[in-house]
Amino acid sequence: MAVETSAGTVVPGLEGVPLLGSLLDLTSDSLGTYQRARERHGDVVRITAGPPGLRAELYCVFSAEGAQQVLATESANFRKDNAFYQEVRDSFGNGLLTSQDEDYLRQRRLVQPLFTRKRVDGYAGAVVAETEATVAGWAGAPDGIVDVRDEMTHLALRAVSRILFGTDADATVDVVDRCFPVITQYVLRRGYSPVKTPRSWPTPGNRRAAAALEELYAVCDRIVSERRGAAPASDGDRGEDLLTLLAEAHSADDGAFDAAELRDQVLIFLLAGHETTATSLAFALHLLGRHPEEQARAREEIARVLGDRTPEAADLDRLPYLTQVLKEAMRLYPAAPVIGRKSVAATEVCGHTIPAGSDVILASWVTHRHPRYWPDPERFDPERFAPGAEAERPRYAWFPFGGGPRACIGQHFSMLESVIALTVILRAYEFEAVDTEIPVSAGITLETRGPARCRIRRVTG
Known part of the structure; x- marks a missing residue:
């Protein structure tokens, strides 16, 4: 099936079933559906989903060149609407x-001045401390097995909470851990549902989400209020947690954040700052647990570069192979596997016209497996990210942090945290994957549909 656009080009459509189109396929396996769409119909594919009258049309763009156009060169035409x-x-x-x-x-x-490389590098010590605490807790792991997805989620939440809230981190971790899953699942259900009941209606789902939001807002508002009420710190005794810096951020042109804006930034940093990094860390460890030669090479690099000393921010550039491992894990398991936009005007992408007002899907999950850029794409191969190999590919063949003017502001922080955490972990333990395959799905971030267990053995000598 294909549709003629006003420009006369043809957008191929993925075959669906009568009445519902591809709704059931997208509901059960959206990532697999996008992958099949590219394999059957190419780099721009129209997918319809839902019954007549409530039907959605998704224009999916799978090429690196198309991703660059949507995210960067013509980003003003593709909005988060x-x-x-x-x-x-x-x-x-x-x-x-x-x-x-x-x-x-x-x-x-x-916010930008708070995410300079120098500022972010100052958080390396907090990442080391939280990772060492996590690793210490594995000594009594039952049967020597840990679920790396659960462990890395806990680690990333502890780290971002400590960096964001400083001494108030303990007050937030339990609340976020309890409330975030309720809220994120609620957002997903509503975001993909063609019919939404008003949030004010007292349905069980609305009430659960409202209670979770109330608890989460309350702890954030309390800490924000305390920060805004504190006297400004001098450079000598300035608090280094990110919330203090956010509360003091101001300029003559832009003013400062009010209390509600501070809470919004805090919630977004919590959302984006722990689930994404947790995904990258968990799959890096699990992939190394399935590939002992690559794991041994990464551990040898760590030993050669660090010896017995504590890792620091400057080591990010001294551990190229470990960084390649992380990037390859992020290729195969991008934390944000799907990015959505809405087109403002009709736009030609890869020879096809996407109509104005269309829902546009970029799926890094698919682009990161595109055989045009990635030979044998399902194979784990950190050498793909050796300097020479990276230079040969289009810029947007790999875009785990998005791109263009809306690229993730925390990209350097995520890479720093991940490499340092992997360094501490691999210096302490060897990993062997127990669950060889991990089913995944696209939520707000990439979600696992089962355990990601590894058997761990203490590194000796």
Whole structure:
């Protein structure tokens, strides 16, 4: 099936079933559906889903060149105006992830100085401390087995909470751990549902989500209020947690964040700052647990570069192979496997016209497996990210952090945290995968549908 656009080009359509189109396929396995769409029909594919009258049309773009066009060169024509982003906005606030136009530009200008490389490198010590605490807790692991997805989620949440809240981290970790799953599942259900009941209706789902949001907002508001009420710190005794810096951020043109804006930024940083890094760490460890030669090479590099000393920010550039391992894990298991936009005007992408007002899907899950850029794409091979190999590929063949003017502001922090955490972990333990395959699905971030267990053995000598 194909549709003629006003420009006369043909957009191939994925075959679906009568009445529902591809709704059931997208509901049960959206990532597999996108992959099949590219294999059957190429780099721009139209997918219809839902019954007549409630049907959605998704224009999926799978090439690196198309991703660059949507995210970078013509980004102004592709906005975060779809139903999914609105649900995220309604639950987690209008922070950097969800804001647009002047709101976004103002927020970015205020926040950018807090994410310079020098500033972010100062958080390396906190990452080391939290990783060492996590590793110490594995000494009594039953049968020497840990679920790396659960463990890395806990580690990443502890690390981002400590960096964001400082001494108040303990007050937030349990609340976030308890409330986030309820809220994220609620956002997903509403974001992909063609019919939404008003949030004010007292349905069981609305009430559970409202209670979780109330508890999460309360702890954030309390800490924000305390920060805003504190006297400004001098350079000598300035608090180094990110919330203190956010509360003090200001400029003559952009003013400062008010209390509600601070909470929005905090919630977005919590959302984007722990689930994404946890995904990258978990799959890096699991892949190494399935590939002992690559694991041994990474551990040899760590020993050669660090010896017995504690890793620090400067080591990020001294551990190229470990960084390649991480990038390859992020290729195979991108934490944000699907990115949505809405087109403003009709736009030609890869020879096909996407109509104005269309829901546009970029699936890094598919682009990262595109055989045009990645020979034998399912194979784990860190050498793909050796300097020479990277230079030969299009810029957007790999885009785990998005790209263009909306690229993730925390990219350097994520890479720093991940490499340092892997360094501490691999110096302490060897990994052997117990669950050789891990089913996944696309949520707000990449979700596992089962355990990701590894058998661990203490490194000796």
